[in-house]
Amino acid sequence: MPFEKLQDLLQEPVHGRGRADKAPKLLAAMAEVAIFHYEHCAPYRTMCDKRGFAPRDLASLEDLPYLPTSFFKHTLLRSVPEEEVFREITSSATTSGQPSRMALDRETSRRQSKCFNKVLIDRIGSKRFNFIVLDEPSTVGRSQVVSARASTIRSLLFCARQVDTCVTQEGASLVLDQEKLDGLLQVAQGSGDDLMIFGFTFILYAHVVEPLLKAGKSYRLPGAKVLHIGGWKKLEAQKVTPEKLVEDCCRVFGVRPEDVVDLYGFTEQGGMLYPTCQAGRRHVPAWGEVIVRDPLTLEALPAGREGLLEFITPIQTSYPGHAVLTEDVGLLLGEDDCPCGRPGRTFKVVGRAPNSEVRGCGDIMADKFA
Amino acid sequence: MADIKQQVKEVFAKVMEVDPSLINDQTSPDNLEQWDSVAHVQLVLGLEEKFNITISPEESIDFESFKNIVDWLAKNLT
Numbered sequence: 502m503p504f505e506k507l508q509d510l511l512q513e514p515v516h517g518r519g520r521a522d523k524a525p526k527l528l529a530a531m532a533e534v535a536i537f538h539y540e541h542c543a544p545y546r547t548m549c550d551k552r553g554f555a556p557r558d559l560a561s562l563e564d565l566p567y568l569p570t571s572f573f574k575h576t577l578l579r580s581v582p583e584e585e586v587f588r589e590i591t592s593s594a595t596t597s598g599q600p601s602r603m604a605l606d607r608e609t610s611r612r613q614s615k616c617f618n619k620v621l622i623d624r625i626g627s628k629r630f631n632f633i634v635l636d637e638p639s640t641v642g643r644s645q646v647v648s649a650r651a652s653t654i655r656s657l658l659f660c661a662r663q664v665d666t667c668v669t670q671e672g673a674s675l676v677l678d679q680e681k682l683d684g685l686l687q688v689a690q691g692s693g694d695d696l697m698i699f700g701f702t703f704i705l706y707a708h709v710v711e712p713l714l715k716a717g718k719s720y721r722l723p724g725a726k727v728l729h730i731g732g733w734k735k736l737e738a739q740k741v742t743p744e745k746l747v748e749d750c751c752r753v754f755g756v757r758p759e760d761v762v763d764l765y766g767f768t769e770q771g772g773m774l775y776p777t778c779q780a781g782r783r784h785v786p787a788w789g790e791v792i793v794r795d796p797l798t799l800e801a802l803p804a805g806r807e808g809l810l811e812f813i814t815p816i817q818t819s820y821p822g823h824a825v826l827t828e829d830v831g832l833l834l835g836e837d838d839c840p841c842g843r844p845g846r847t848f849k850v851v852g853r854a855p856n857s858e859v860r861g862c863g864d865i866m867a868d869k870f871a
Numbered sequence: 872m873a874d875i876k877q878q879v880k881e882v883f884a885k886v887m888e889v890d891p892s893l894i895n896d897q898t899s900p901d902n903l904e905q906w907d908s909v910a911h912v913q914l915v916l917g918l919e920e921k922f923n924i925t926i927s928p929e930e931s932i933d934f935e936s937f938k939n940i941v942d943w944l945a946k947n948l949t
Contacts, residue, residue: 627929655908660928
């Protein structure tokens, strides 16, 4: 069976059974896919050879050569024949105008979706929600052409029962329909249905939560969940911390702090999702690992020290996206010790590295909002 | 089983806006362009209504083909 070790790994519970159990299984699957990419992707093989790395000798995850996200901007990497590539994924435009490009075959696409769904279900429960999406209707409609932003929203809809949007497009600008939002929240307040409010982080805060607070408006939605994703750069400029966002969401929507979930992920490793847990930390599923590297020496750092975040996972087999060094800064918080009870490493994302590009749907979308 | 298959085919045809004769055991998102993430949600909700059941997001993770769905329903409707 192809990718036998990877298939075994994906049978594990979402957060595995702790470090001792996880490490050997993940290492075996990583060696399996590293060998595959080495044999099927010439640019990856060249990079490994230059670094003197032989995938068959992989002894630890830290030794695996990583690709910086910039690597994906220069060339379309693929480890499968061109005719098997059914979709090319591009990241949302960045300030340099050069998006990352990834080649997906159907197998990788299916695997990514399953992994994504399992992680989200683990966090929010296996039930269907009425979604209020803080975006415009076309992002959730049937369409042949799907933007990166719409793709992010659609990936969440597998747990939807009903979907409403409350943003309108007026020329080149996006405008919040406050009346509609108020109506939807009033209905949700009275119905007791499971509600999910989803928005890109900046839009959620700057265009919904903050104005509602200023207007002295609030709702009582104790069972609802607030999901958000996207860049923090613009909110940081306004001195809004993740803690303040949670606190203000609770004040406005009447939700519990543990029901405000901040999602993190990046296009170069589609299917990998890192929601904040009930304790506010981010976990890595059984089929992945996080390493924090010193920005100067690139050595792996222990818990508590800030550095560049590297993510490892064997789930994409159509391109060598199995070890990616991001431009995001973060730190390890601990291992097998999270108050939420999930085993494995936990980490925190602090922000973007200095001089890195603004990227991500949230920060890009923020510029479009009127 | 044949009855379930026919009913699932009807839901498929309605949601995907395709002729029922185009739906068979091999039909999957790989070969039916209309079967995207939005259609998938509508499909699951359509099946819930048709068969008067509840299908959790976890259960629908493995709905990867027409046959998968029919098999799951045959197993869970009894």
